[in-house]
Amino acid sequence: MRPKITWPEGKRFAFTIFDDADKDRFSNTKPVYDFLAEQGFRTTKSCWLEEGDPDHPLGGVCCEDLDYLKWLLELQEAGFEMGWHNARHSSSQREVTDRCLRRFKLYFGHSPKTMSNHFTNQENLYWGADRLDHVFRLLYRLGNFRAAMRDSYEGHREGSPYFWGDLCFKQIDYCRNFIFPGMNTLKGCPGMPYHDNQRPFVKWWYASSEGNNVEDFVRTIREEEQDRLEAEGGACIMYSHLAKDFYADGRLHPRFESLMKRLASKGGWFVPVGVLLDFLRKTESGGQELGWLDRQKLQLAWLRMKLTRGSS
Numbered sequence: 001m002r003p004k005i006t007w008p009e010g011k012r013f014a015f016t017i018f019d020d021a022d023k024d025r026f027s028n029t030k031p032v033y034d035f036l037a038e039q040g041f042r043t044t045k046s047c048w049l050e051e052g053d054p055d056h057p058l059g060g061v062c063c064e065d066l067d068y069l070k071w072l073l074e075l076q077e078a079g080f081e082m083g084w085h086n087a088r089h090s091s092s093q094r095e096v097t098d099r100c101l102r103r104f105k106l107y108f109g110h111s112p113k114t115m116s117n118h119f120t121n122q123e124n125l126y127w128g129a130d131r132l133d134h135v136f137r138l139l140y141r142l143g144n145f146r147a148a149m150r151d152s153y154e155g156h157r158e159g160s161p162y163f164w165g166d167l168c169f170k171q172i173d174y175c176r177n178f179i180f181p182g183m184n185t186l187k188g189c190p191g192m193p194y195h196d197n198q199r200p201f202v203k204w205w206y207a208s209s210e211g212n213n214v215e216d217f218v219r220t221i222r223e224e225e226q227d228r229l230e231a232e233g234g235a236c237i238m239y240s241h242l243a244k245d246f247y248a249d250g251r252l253h254p255r256f257e258s259l260m261k262r263l264a265s266k267g268g269w270f271v272p273v274g275v276l277l278d279f280l281r282k283t284e285s286g287g288q289e290l291g292w293l294d295r296q297k298l299q300l301a302w303l304r305m306k307l308t309r310g311s312s
C-alpha cells in the first residue's frame with residue numbers, strides 16, 4: 001500500500017472519470033456534462049475524430065459533426081480534458097490513426113494526454129490476452145472471454161498495418177488497463193501510473209474503477225464506498241460510458257444524480273484524469289517501473305475478477 005497522499009488544496013481525496021465515447025449523441029451526453037460542470041467536477045471526455053463503420057453497434061457521433069466539435073471545445077475551455085479512445089469507433093490502420101492524431105492536435109491544440117482502448121478495435125495496444133503474461137494469458141484464453149469477439153490486437157505489433165505503438169509512445173502519456181471493483185482505484189493499483197517494460201509502447205499505465213454503465217457506476221460510488229474513499233484519502237478514476245443511460249427520458253438517472261451531489265458536497269479534488277496522474281507521478285510515489293511481482297499481483301487480481309464477475 002502506498003503512503004497516504006497529501007492532496008492539493010487541502011483536499012482529502014481525489015475523484016475523476018474517463019468517459020469512453022461509445023454511443024455519444026448530443027441529446028444523451030450534454031445534459032450529463034452540464035450536471036457535472038454545475039457540481040464542480042472536471043473530468044475526461046474522449047471523442048472520435050472520424051466516422052467509422054456505419055453498421056458498428058457501438059458507434060456514436062464524431063468530430064466531423066461541427067456542433068459536437070464546438071461543444072467539445074467549450075468543454076475543454078471549461079476545464080474538462082479531451083481524451084483519446086482510438087481514431088474511430090471501428091478499426092483503423094496506421095495511416096488513419098496518424099491522421100486522426102494530427103486532427104486531434106489541430107482541433108484541441110495539443111496531443112491527447114490520456115487514452116483508453118475501444119473494446120473491439122484491432123489497433124488496440126496490448127489488449128485482450130496481451131494484457132496478461134504467460135500462464136495468465138493461457139487462463140484468459142481457456143476462460144474464452146467474449147468468444148465471439150476479436151482477440152487479436154495489433155497496435156503494438158511492428159509490421160502490422162494496425163501498428164501505431166511508436167505514435168502512442170511519442171504523443172500520449174497515459175493508457176488505461178485494468179478495471180477493479182472498489183471506488184478507491186489506488187487500492188487495486190497502488191503504483192499507478194506505472195511503466196511496464198513488457199509493454200513498452202505505453203509510457204504510463206493507469207487503472208480504473210468499474211462504471212461501465214449507469215448501474216455499475218452507481219454501485220461503485222454508493223454511499224459507503226464514498227465514505228471509505230474519503231477516510232482512506234484515496235483516488236478514484238471511474239471507467240465509464242456516460243452516454244449509456246445516465247440521462248434518459250428527459251432526466252438524469254436519479255440515483256446517479258443524488259450520489260454525485262453527495263460526492264460533490266465532500267469537496268474532493270475533482271480534476272481530469274491527466275491532471276490527477278501527473279500529480280501522482282510527479283509529486284507522489286507513482287511513475288515507477290512495475291516490478292515482476294507487482295505485475296503478477298495486478299494481473300492475478302484482475303483475472304480473478306474477470307473470472308468471477310466478467311468485468312472489463
Ligand SMILES: [Zn+2]
Pocket residue numbers: 020021022085117118119
Ligand atoms: Zn469504447
